[in-house]
Structure formats: C-alpha cells, structure tokens
Amino acid sequence: MLWIPFTLLAAFMQAWRNAFQKQLSKDVSVTGVTLARFIWASPLAALYLWQLYHWQPVELPTFNLTFVCFIVAAALAQILATALMVRLFKLKNYAIGAGLVKSEAILAAILGVLLFSETLSLLGWCGVALGAVAVFLLSGASIKTFSWPVLLLGLASGLAFALTSLWVRQASLVLGLPFPHGAAWVLILVIMLQTxxxxxxxxxxxxxxxxxxxxxxxxxxxxxVCSCVGSIGWFTAMSLESVALVKTLGQVEVLFMLLISAFIFKEKLQKTDHWGLLLIVLAAIAVMWA
Known part of the structure; x- marks a missing residue:
C-alpha cells in the first residue's frame, strides 16, 4: 500500500508546481515554462539517488535498448504534455484547466489494458469511470459554454501524460532493480534528457x-523543486501499482488545486465544477479500496 502515500505526495506537489507554472507563464514562453519544470530538478534527482544508495546499496543497472526507448519516449511525451498544459492554462481558469488534464487517468487505464496487459478489478474500473464523469463536468461542457479548444487541449495533454506514465512504469519494470532504486534511475535519466x-x-x-x-x-x-518531488512520488508509486489506479487516486490533486485557485488566484468555480470535484473524491476512494 506504499503507492498511496507516494501518490498523495505527488498530487500535492504537482498542484503547487502547476500554480507556480501558471504564474511563470505570464512572463515566460510556453517552452520556457516547460524547461523550468526540469532545469533544477536534475541535481535534486541525483541527490535523491545518491541518498538511496547510501541508505541501501544495490547493484548498478544495466541499460538495454528497450529501456532506452522507454526513457526517450517518456521524456518527449512529458515535454509535449507540459507544453500543452501550459497553453491550456491560458484558455481556462487554473483549477478547471488542470482538472481537464486529469483525463490522463482514463486514457492510462484504457491504453494500459490494450497495450501493456494491465488489469483492473471491477471496483477499479468504477473509480476510473467516476473520474471520467468528473473530467467531463470540469471541462465545462454544455450548450452555452462548450469549448472545443479547451476540451481538445485537455485531452491531448492528458493523452501525452498517460503515455509518459505508462512508459515510465515499463522502464522501471524492465530495469529490474529493487524498490525504490529502479524508479529513481528512471527519474534522473528522464529529467536529464529533458533538460x-x-x-x-x-x-x-x-x-x-x-x-x-x-x-x-x-x-x-x-x-x-515541486516538479522533482512530485515526480519522485509519481515514479515510485507507478513502480508499485498500475498507472490507472495511481493516476485515478492522483486526481485528488484537483482538490489541492481548488484551494490554491480560490485563495491564491481568486478564481470562482461553477456548480458543475463542485460536482466534478466531489466525484473525484469518490473515484479516489474506489481505487484505494480496489
């Protein structure tokens, strides 16, 4: 059950990272804001890996072609996902914009089952389904307010993040190192390549x-800093549990974002947005029981 606290840590730190990225995007280009996520994270990830080996020495990894392909694919997909998310923040308010990106959980569940032989229990699928409804409500989709650019950007970003997560998990599994060293190696290599x-x-x-x-x-x-600590949480959790369950529980990030949105950015949510956030809580509870 260690994947649960690591996921909650990741969601909390990612909410703050998104908030800081939103502030930075007012004065810096999309590519620059994307780079800010990685530029100081490499030394932090290296320090984390060194501390792990100091705490529990294990064998050094052997990198094969399959592992390298997963690392490169994950690094490129995460760059694309982050750039799309920053653009999304410019079209919709902070909490709803980042909420749309949480379509990642639904897409990860579908792609994980179809492409990577992952399985989910009935309760797990119920949690994912609740998350899907929540994402629909948070998109603001209605006759009067429906916005194709917002919806498509959110889904595209979510798809890129879903592929990133699936490839990160596969890279950790291929590496075959003990917990949590494998995830730490994947983390530092992905961040260094992105930087x-x-x-x-x-x-x-x-x-x-x-x-x-x-x-x-x-x-x-x-x-x-927020990105690196959040990534440690995500990468470690995904080395322990399926991406679909990790990302569905990770939707509690939207609750953290709601507080940031209300108290920092002074943004207001619609009634349907509150229902969406409630469903995210129920989805999180379902996947933890699953």
Whole structure:
C-alpha cells in the first residue's frame, strides 16, 4: 500500500508546481515554462539517488535498448504534455484547466489494458469511470459554454501524460532493480534528457527565454523543486501499482488545486465544477479500496 502515500505526495506537489507554472507563464514562453519544470530538478534527482544508495546499496543497472526507448519516449511525451498544459492554462481558469488534464487517468487505464496487459478489478474500473464523469463536468461542457479548444487541449495533454506514465512504469519494470532504486534511475535519466533537449532547443531558437528564466530564479526554482518531488512520488508509486489506479487516486490533486485557485488566484468555480470535484473524491476512494 506504499503507492498511496507516494501518490498523495505527488498530487500535492504537482498542484503547487502547476500554480507556480501558471504564474511563470505570464512572463515566460510556453517552452520556457516547460524547461523550468526540469532545469533544477536534475541535481535534486541525483541527490535523491545518491541518498538511496547510501541508505541501501544495490547493484548498478544495466541499460538495454528497450529501456532506452522507454526513457526517450517518456521524456518527449512529458515535454509535449507540459507544453500543452501550459497553453491550456491560458484558455481556462487554473483549477478547471488542470482538472481537464486529469483525463490522463482514463486514457492510462484504457491504453494500459490494450497495450501493456494491465488489469483492473471491477471496483477499479468504477473509480476510473467516476473520474471520467468528473473530467467531463470540469471541462465545462454544455450548450452555452462548450469549448472545443479547451476540451481538445485537455485531452491531448492528458493523452501525452498517460503515455509518459505508462512508459515510465515499463522502464522501471524492465530495469529490474529493487524498490525504490529502479524508479529513481528512471527519474534522473528522464529529467536529464529533458533538460538537455530543451536547453539546446532554446539556445538555438530562443535565447531570450533562457534569459527570462535566469531573471526569475525564485519562481523557476520553486517550479523545479515541486516538479522533482512530485515526480519522485509519481515514479515510485507507478513502480508499485498500475498507472490507472495511481493516476485515478492522483486526481485528488484537483482538490489541492481548488484551494490554491480560490485563495491564491481568486478564481470562482461553477456548480458543475463542485460536482466534478466531489466525484473525484469518490473515484479516489474506489481505487484505494480496489
């Protein structure tokens, strides 16, 4: 049951990371905000891995082609997912925008069963289904307020995050190291690759964005720290339990985001949004019992 506290930690830290990213996106480009998620996370992930080996020494990993493919695919998918999420924040308020990205749980359940031979109990599927209804309510879909750009961006971001999570879990399983060392190796390799790719891209295409991040060190550091701690939670939880259950429980992040949205950004939610948040709580309870 260790996957539950790790998932709750991840959801809490991700809610704050998204809030800091929203603030940073007011002055920095989408690519720059995406880089802020990773730029200071590598040394933190390296420190975490070193501490694990100091606490419990295990054998060093052997990387094969399958593992490398999962790492590269996960790194690229997470960059795309984050960029789409930042764009989403510009179209809808914070809590609802990030709530739409939680379609990741539904998509991860479907893709996990179809492509990676994962299984879910009946109660687990009920939890995922409740999460799906919650996402629909949080999308604000109605005759008067339906927005295709918001819905499609949310689903695209959720799909990219779902693929990231599934590939991260597969990479951890392929590596075959004891808990939690395998997840820590996957974490540091994914973050390092993402950082190198984005820094190279911005160095060639948009150096002004690198300068903008340098001029906002506190906010950039906060994004990276929250992202790294959140990723430790996600990667570790997904090495223990199926992605669908982890991500469905992780939807409690929206509750944390609601508080941040109300008290930090002074944003108001519609009545249907409150129903969506209630269903997320019920979905979380269902997957924990599952």
């Amino acid at each position: 190198v790719l984005l820094v190279l891209w911005l160095s060639i295409k948009d150096r002004a964005t690198l300068v903008a991040l340098w001029q906002r060190p506190k906010l950039t550091l906060l994004v990276s």
